[in-house]
Amino acid sequence: MRLGDIDKRRLDGEEGPAVRHAMEHLVKMGEAFEAEEMVDLHSCHLLSDYRTMGEGGLQFYEQLVEWGGAMLVPTTCDPMSMDLKNMDKFDWPEGYPERQTRISDAFRELGVALTFSCTPHLGHNVPKFGENLAWVEGNATGYANSVLGARGNREDSITAPLAGIAGRTPKFGLLDPRNRVGECLVEIDPNLMERLGGDGRRCADFEALGMIIGDFAYDRVPVVVGLRPNMETEELKAICAACSPALIGTLMLLVGVSPEANTVEEAFGGEVPRDVDRLWVDADAMRRAYEQLSNTAKEDVDVVMSGCPFKTIYEIQEVAELLGDNTVEDGVKFIIHTDRVTHVLAEHMGLTDRIARAGALLTTDTCEYCMPIEHMYGPDTVIAADSMKMRRLVAGEGKPTWRYGTLTDCVNAAITGKFRPTHWN
Amino acid sequence: MNLTDADKRKLDGGEGRAVQHAMEHLVKMGEAFDAEEMVDLHTVHVFSDYRTVGDGGVNFYENLVNMGGHISLPSSCEPMSMDRNHNDQFDWPDGYEEGQQKIVDALATLGVQPTFSCTHYLNANVPKFRSNMAWVEGNATGFANTVIGARGNREDAVTSPLAGIARRIPKYGMLDPGNRVGDCLVQIDPHLIERIGGEGRRTADFEALGAVIGDFAYDRIPVVTGLPDYMQNEELKALVTACSPAMTTTLMLLVGISPEARTLEEAFGGKVPKDVDTIRVTEDDLREMYGKLEQTTKEDVDIVISGCPFKTLQEVQELTQQLGARKVADGVQFYIFTDRITFNMAEDMGLVDKIEAAGALLTTDTCSWCMPVETMFGPDKVIASDSMKMRRLLAGDGKPTWRYGTLTDVVDAAVTGKFKPRRWN
Amino acid sequence: MGETITLHGRPISRGVAEGEAIVTDKALSFIAAAITNDEGIVRMDGHPLQGRSVMGKVLVYDTDIYSTGAGLSFYTKWKIDKSTPRAIICREMHNIGGGFTIYTGVPSIDRIREGLPWDLIGDGDWVRVDSERGIVEVTKRS
Amino acid sequence: MSETITLHGHSVSKGVGEGEALVCDKPLSFIAVGISNEEGIVRIDRHPLNGQSIVGKVLIYDTDIFSTGGALSMYTKKTIFNTAPAAVIWRKAHNIGAGGTIYAGIPSMDRIEEGLPWDLIGTGDWVKVDSEQGIVEVTKKS
Structure with a gap:
C-alpha cells in the first residue's frame, strides 16, 4: 500500500501515540484487503453498547483516551445499553449502568457526539454524496451507501474509531468506486409493489422485502428494479435494514433511487451482463418471508416491540394514531424505540404523553439489541415485533x-x- | 397546465376546503410560471417567525387550521421570534409572544414538526436525491439542491404550506430537471483555495465566497470549478447561504461535489458553451467582499453574533475551543444561535455549561433575524458577526x-470589546 | 496419525496457531448476542453450530454476518474471557472479521486456493494456520 | 395632457390596479426587516429606494431577493396594515413575489415586451396595470 507523507508522519508517531496506534492497525487492514492507498475520512459512527462490547470494549476506549486520542471527523454513536429517562422500567444487571456511563465519559473525551442512535443518517450525521465513512451499524451504512451515495463499508467496531482518530482509512470495498457496481439483479413484481407498504404495514413489509433481497444477494451488490421513484425515507430505511442480518455488503443499487443507479445500465457499470443471476420477487416470496420470521405459533405475547431501526417522528405519529384511545393489555409490555433527538421532538408534539397514557413506553438511546435480553426476558417470553432485523439478531x-x-x-x-x-395470509 | 384526475378532485373540493384552497393557489402559480403539470411533493419546510409574517401570517395559518388543513408529509419549520429557554434575556415588544404562540399552535395543529430550525436539512428533515421540496429558507434550499440533488425552488412562505396541504406542486424552476443546468461559470483560483477556511475562519470565508459567486450569478445557475474534492458540511452550508442574500436561484453546480455535476460537462448538460460568462475568483475578490460587508470602522462593539445559518454541533465545539477559558467583556452581549436539537446534544456534551460560564448565550429556536433588531438593539449599536447573510439582511436605515x-x-471582539479584524488584511 | 494436507490462502491477520477444527459453511457473527462472551458458545437461531463452543478452536466459516459490534465483542472475548478461537479461516474474509483478528493478532486467512475450506477441512481435524506464509496444514482426524 | 403609452407583458397575479410608479432596477424584498409592515417604508442598506414608501404605489423592480418570508410579509402588509403596493411589475418574476401577490390579490406582471420596465416607466408616472389582459398603461409625469 502506498502511504502519503501525512500517513507516514502519523505512523511514525509524530501526532501522538493514539494516532500511531490507529495507523498501525489501519495499515494492516489495508494490506490484508489489498488496498492501494489510504483516503481522507469524512465521518465516523461508533459502537456504544456495553452489552455488545463488554469489558474489553470499555478498556479499548479508555486506552484511546489515555493516549490522547480525539476524533478528527464528525462522529456520532450507536444506541447504548441504558435509557436514562426510564432506568426504573428495566431490570439491568449489576454493574451495567456504571460501565455504560464510563463509555459515555470516554466518548466525551474523544469528542464523540452523544447521539446514541442507529439512524445517524437521518438526523445527526448525514453523509453526502461521495463522502468517505467509517461507520458501524448496517442499516445506517446501507442507507448512506444506497440512498445517499456516500462510500463506506460496514466497518467493524474497532476499525471505525481508529479510522476516526487517524482521519484516514484504507481504500477497499465500497470506499473504492470501482467496486460500486451491480453483481446480481432483483426484479420486483409490479403487482407486489402495488400492495406493499402503507400506513401500519410500511416497516414490516419493506424489512421483509429487504431480507428477500439480502438473502439472495448475500455478499454481492444487488441491483434492484421495480421500486417506485421517490420512495419514502421510512420505506428505504426498512429495506436497508437488511444490511447486516441478510446482506453482508452495504450497497443496494436501487434503480431510480440511488444516485449511482439512474438506470439499470449505470448500476451495472455499462451493460447488464447477459447471464446475470436474477431473482423475481412476488407476493408468494413476501408471504414466505413473513412465515420464516416467526419462530413460534403461540398467540399469547408478553412483549411487543417496534423501532428497529429507530423510529422516525412520523413512525411515532403512526404508532400514536394506531393506538388511538386504546390501552395496552395488563401484563404486556409495549416498547417503542427511538433516539433522544426524535424523543425531544416527540415530546414537543405531545406524542410521548399520548403513548404513555396508552400504557406503552417510548424509550431513548437504547433497544432490545443493546440489552441483555436473556437476563431481562428469558426464554419463555414471546415477543411480537415488526422488525426483521431484531428478530434475526x-x-x-x-x-x-x-x-x-x-x-x-x-x-x-x-x-x-x-x-x-392479518397481512400476507 | 395539465391536471390529473386526482388534481381535479382536489381542486373541486373532493378532499375538503383546505386542499381546495391550496390547489386554487397552486394552479395560479403554475399558470404564472408556465408549468405544464403538477408533481408529487415529498417534503415541506414552512415559515414560523412572527416578526416577519405578522398578524397576516397568523390569520393565514389559523385560516388553514379552520379549513381543516393538515400537512401529511415530512415537514419542519423555520426559527421563530422566541426562545423559550431564555425568554427573560430578550426584550420582546408587546404582543410578540402572544402572536408567536398563535403561530406555534397553528403549526402544531397542521402537523408540522416543531424543529424551529434553518438547518433542518442536517438533522430533522433531510431530503433525498430527486425529492421534490416546497421549502422556504435559502440556505436550506440551496444545500438541498446543490449538495443532495433534491429539487425545489426557494418557495415563498405562502406557497410552501399550501403545497404541503395539497401534496402537489407545479413543476417549474428547479423542480423541472430540464432547468437544472449551468448558465455561467465560476473558476476558483487554486491559491485562494489553499488559504480559505480552517478553524475559526470557516464560516466567514465561505459565506464571503458564496456572496462573490452569488453576486455574479444573481438569477443564473453558476457552475463552480476549483473547489476541493471534499468539503465539510459547515463549509458547504456557509457557501450556499448566498442563496437569498445574493443569488435569487437555489442551485449551485459544484463540480465534483453536486451529484448532478460529477464533471464540468455534465453540469452544463453536455457541453460547456463556448461563450459562457466566466469569472475567476481570487484572494483579492475575497478581501474586497470582506471590505464591502463592513458598514462602520468603529472598534467598540456592543453585540457579537454567530450562528447564521444555525450552528452545527461541530461549530458549537469550535466556538467553545475559541473561547477557551476567557470571559465575555462587560457590556458586550455575545449570542450564538442554534436549534433545539443541536442545543440538546450540546447540553449532553457539556458545551452549554462552558459557553454560559464564559458569559455568552447559546439560544434555541430563534435568531437576530427573527427579532425586531430596531427596537431590541437600536441604530447606534455596533454588531460584529461572521455571518454575511445576517449582515446583508439586517442592515439598513x-x-x-x-x-x-x-x-x-468576533470571539476576540466579544472578549475584549474591540473588533480588530485580522483576516485578508 | 491421520493424513496431512497443505492448503494455501490469503493471509489477513498474520501469525501462527493450531487447534482442533470446528467447521460450518454458513456465515457467523461474534457479537455477544450471537456467540456468548464468557464461554464462546454459539447462540444463533437455526445455526448449525448452535450450542457449540468456538473457544480454543480453529474456526472455519463462510464470512461475517450481523452487527459490526462483533469487533469489540471479539476483543472482549480475547482480552477478558479468553474465549476466542485460536485461528480463523473464512471462504471470504469480511472486513469485520479482518478488523477484529488483525487488532487482536488472532491469525486469520481466506481464499483457500485448493477449494472451499469446509470441503477440505472437517470437524475435529487438527489444523495449523500459518498466516505469515499463507499456509494451512490439516491433519485429518483418524 | 401628458403622453400615454401602452406596454404588453406576462400576467403573474391577475387583476387591475393603478397608482403612481416607484421605480428601481434593483432586486427588492418584502420581508418586514426590508420593508416595514406597519409603514411600508424600504429599509435596506444601500438600496436606491431606501427610505421611500411603497404604499399604494405601482412598484417596479428587478425581481425578489432575500427571504421567502417576503410572501407572508406582503400578505400582512395587504390585509393588516394596508401598506401594500397597488400593483407590481418585475423584469422577471421570482416565485417569492409571485406567491405573495397571487395570494394577497395584488396585480402583478413581468416580461414587458417593449423593453426593460425601468427604461419605459419613471418614478412618478401614473401606471395602470391590467394583468387580466396583460396590459400596462403608462401616463408619463408631465
Whole structure:
C-alpha cells in the first residue's frame, strides 16, 4: 500500500501515540484487503453498547483516551445499553449502568457526539454524496451507501474509531468506486409493489422485502428494479435494514433511487451482463418471508416491540394514531424505540404523553439489541415485533421466541395480548 | 397546465376546503410560471417567525387550521421570534409572544414538526436525491439542491404550506430537471483555495465566497470549478447561504461535489458553451467582499453574533475551543444561535455549561433575524458577526451597523470589546 | 496419525496457531448476542453450530454476518474471557472479521486456493494456520 | 395632457390596479426587516429606494431577493396594515413575489415586451396595470 507523507508522519508517531496506534492497525487492514492507498475520512459512527462490547470494549476506549486520542471527523454513536429517562422500567444487571456511563465519559473525551442512535443518517450525521465513512451499524451504512451515495463499508467496531482518530482509512470495498457496481439483479413484481407498504404495514413489509433481497444477494451488490421513484425515507430505511442480518455488503443499487443507479445500465457499470443471476420477487416470496420470521405459533405475547431501526417522528405519529384511545393489555409490555433527538421532538408534539397514557413506553438511546435480553426476558417470553432485523439478531437458544407482523398487528397484540397476523395470509 | 384526475378532485373540493384552497393557489402559480403539470411533493419546510409574517401570517395559518388543513408529509419549520429557554434575556415588544404562540399552535395543529430550525436539512428533515421540496429558507434550499440533488425552488412562505396541504406542486424552476443546468461559470483560483477556511475562519470565508459567486450569478445557475474534492458540511452550508442574500436561484453546480455535476460537462448538460460568462475568483475578490460587508470602522462593539445559518454541533465545539477559558467583556452581549436539537446534544456534551460560564448565550429556536433588531438593539449599536447573510439582511436605515470578520475575530471582539479584524488584511 | 494436507490462502491477520477444527459453511457473527462472551458458545437461531463452543478452536466459516459490534465483542472475548478461537479461516474474509483478528493478532486467512475450506477441512481435524506464509496444514482426524 | 403609452407583458397575479410608479432596477424584498409592515417604508442598506414608501404605489423592480418570508410579509402588509403596493411589475418574476401577490390579490406582471420596465416607466408616472389582459398603461409625469 502506498502511504502519503501525512500517513507516514502519523505512523511514525509524530501526532501522538493514539494516532500511531490507529495507523498501525489501519495499515494492516489495508494490506490484508489489498488496498492501494489510504483516503481522507469524512465521518465516523461508533459502537456504544456495553452489552455488545463488554469489558474489553470499555478498556479499548479508555486506552484511546489515555493516549490522547480525539476524533478528527464528525462522529456520532450507536444506541447504548441504558435509557436514562426510564432506568426504573428495566431490570439491568449489576454493574451495567456504571460501565455504560464510563463509555459515555470516554466518548466525551474523544469528542464523540452523544447521539446514541442507529439512524445517524437521518438526523445527526448525514453523509453526502461521495463522502468517505467509517461507520458501524448496517442499516445506517446501507442507507448512506444506497440512498445517499456516500462510500463506506460496514466497518467493524474497532476499525471505525481508529479510522476516526487517524482521519484516514484504507481504500477497499465500497470506499473504492470501482467496486460500486451491480453483481446480481432483483426484479420486483409490479403487482407486489402495488400492495406493499402503507400506513401500519410500511416497516414490516419493506424489512421483509429487504431480507428477500439480502438473502439472495448475500455478499454481492444487488441491483434492484421495480421500486417506485421517490420512495419514502421510512420505506428505504426498512429495506436497508437488511444490511447486516441478510446482506453482508452495504450497497443496494436501487434503480431510480440511488444516485449511482439512474438506470439499470449505470448500476451495472455499462451493460447488464447477459447471464446475470436474477431473482423475481412476488407476493408468494413476501408471504414466505413473513412465515420464516416467526419462530413460534403461540398467540399469547408478553412483549411487543417496534423501532428497529429507530423510529422516525412520523413512525411515532403512526404508532400514536394506531393506538388511538386504546390501552395496552395488563401484563404486556409495549416498547417503542427511538433516539433522544426524535424523543425531544416527540415530546414537543405531545406524542410521548399520548403513548404513555396508552400504557406503552417510548424509550431513548437504547433497544432490545443493546440489552441483555436473556437476563431481562428469558426464554419463555414471546415477543411480537415488526422488525426483521431484531428478530434475526436476537433469536436463538436461551432467548425469547418471536412473532413477526405489521405494526398494526403488533399494536393489536399489545392491546389484546393476542398476536393475530392479518397481512400476507 | 395539465391536471390529473386526482388534481381535479382536489381542486373541486373532493378532499375538503383546505386542499381546495391550496390547489386554487397552486394552479395560479403554475399558470404564472408556465408549468405544464403538477408533481408529487415529498417534503415541506414552512415559515414560523412572527416578526416577519405578522398578524397576516397568523390569520393565514389559523385560516388553514379552520379549513381543516393538515400537512401529511415530512415537514419542519423555520426559527421563530422566541426562545423559550431564555425568554427573560430578550426584550420582546408587546404582543410578540402572544402572536408567536398563535403561530406555534397553528403549526402544531397542521402537523408540522416543531424543529424551529434553518438547518433542518442536517438533522430533522433531510431530503433525498430527486425529492421534490416546497421549502422556504435559502440556505436550506440551496444545500438541498446543490449538495443532495433534491429539487425545489426557494418557495415563498405562502406557497410552501399550501403545497404541503395539497401534496402537489407545479413543476417549474428547479423542480423541472430540464432547468437544472449551468448558465455561467465560476473558476476558483487554486491559491485562494489553499488559504480559505480552517478553524475559526470557516464560516466567514465561505459565506464571503458564496456572496462573490452569488453576486455574479444573481438569477443564473453558476457552475463552480476549483473547489476541493471534499468539503465539510459547515463549509458547504456557509457557501450556499448566498442563496437569498445574493443569488435569487437555489442551485449551485459544484463540480465534483453536486451529484448532478460529477464533471464540468455534465453540469452544463453536455457541453460547456463556448461563450459562457466566466469569472475567476481570487484572494483579492475575497478581501474586497470582506471590505464591502463592513458598514462602520468603529472598534467598540456592543453585540457579537454567530450562528447564521444555525450552528452545527461541530461549530458549537469550535466556538467553545475559541473561547477557551476567557470571559465575555462587560457590556458586550455575545449570542450564538442554534436549534433545539443541536442545543440538546450540546447540553449532553457539556458545551452549554462552558459557553454560559464564559458569559455568552447559546439560544434555541430563534435568531437576530427573527427579532425586531430596531427596537431590541437600536441604530447606534455596533454588531460584529461572521455571518454575511445576517449582515446583508439586517442592515439598513434605523438598524444597527455591522462589522464583518471571522469567528476568531468576533470571539476576540466579544472578549475584549474591540473588533480588530485580522483576516485578508 | 491421520493424513496431512497443505492448503494455501490469503493471509489477513498474520501469525501462527493450531487447534482442533470446528467447521460450518454458513456465515457467523461474534457479537455477544450471537456467540456468548464468557464461554464462546454459539447462540444463533437455526445455526448449525448452535450450542457449540468456538473457544480454543480453529474456526472455519463462510464470512461475517450481523452487527459490526462483533469487533469489540471479539476483543472482549480475547482480552477478558479468553474465549476466542485460536485461528480463523473464512471462504471470504469480511472486513469485520479482518478488523477484529488483525487488532487482536488472532491469525486469520481466506481464499483457500485448493477449494472451499469446509470441503477440505472437517470437524475435529487438527489444523495449523500459518498466516505469515499463507499456509494451512490439516491433519485429518483418524 | 401628458403622453400615454401602452406596454404588453406576462400576467403573474391577475387583476387591475393603478397608482403612481416607484421605480428601481434593483432586486427588492418584502420581508418586514426590508420593508416595514406597519409603514411600508424600504429599509435596506444601500438600496436606491431606501427610505421611500411603497404604499399604494405601482412598484417596479428587478425581481425578489432575500427571504421567502417576503410572501407572508406582503400578505400582512395587504390585509393588516394596508401598506401594500397597488400593483407590481418585475423584469422577471421570482416565485417569492409571485406567491405573495397571487395570494394577497395584488396585480402583478413581468416580461414587458417593449423593453426593460425601468427604461419605459419613471418614478412618478401614473401606471395602470391590467394583468387580466396583460396590459400596462403608462401616463408619463408631465
